[in-house]
Amino acid sequence: MQRLTISIDDQLAQQFDELMRRKGYANRSEAFRDMLRRELGEMARENDKSAECVGVLSYIYDHHERQLSSRLAEMQHHHHGLTVSTMHAHLSHDECVETLILNGATDEVEALAESVISQTGVRHGRLNLIPR
Numbered sequence: 001m002q003r004l005t006i007s008i009d010d011q012l013a014q015q016f017d018e019l020m021r022r023k024g025y026a027n028r029s030e031a032f033r034d035m036l037r038r039e040l041g042e043m044a045r046e047n048d049k050s051a052e053c054v055g056v057l058s059y060i061y062d063h064h065e066r067q068l069s070s071r072l073a074e075m076q077h078h079h080h081g082l083t084v085s086t087m088h089a090h091l092s093h094d095e096c097v098e099t100l101i102l103n104g105a106t107d108e109v110e111a112l113a114e115s116v117i118s119q120t121g122v123r124h125g126r127l128n129l130i131p132r
């Protein structure tokens, strides 16, 4: 373990403490480590699109939209190597919510997520990429 001493201006320090409180960090060190890990993970992901990652994809869709349910299932079957798990819930008479856990090369996970999100009837699609 190394000890780093950093200098930042008062306003930034105040904002950092506020961010720390909002996110529930017990101390500055843990908040800083998490921010650094996130940045490093992003950098690795951008530099190496073949790097393995876990993707959590969530979206809402209208199950009355013609053929959409079966098209979404078909896409998941087609990429069964990437799709670890799918959770489906019936939100209302019209709407379903699905969360897919994907695992594989970053570029493949992103491509599958984008093709799901861009389907007509799919709304609020979000992909969370977690570096491994």
Ligand code: NI
Binding pocket: 063, 088, 089, 090, 091, 095, 096, 097
């Ligand atoms: Ni449903």
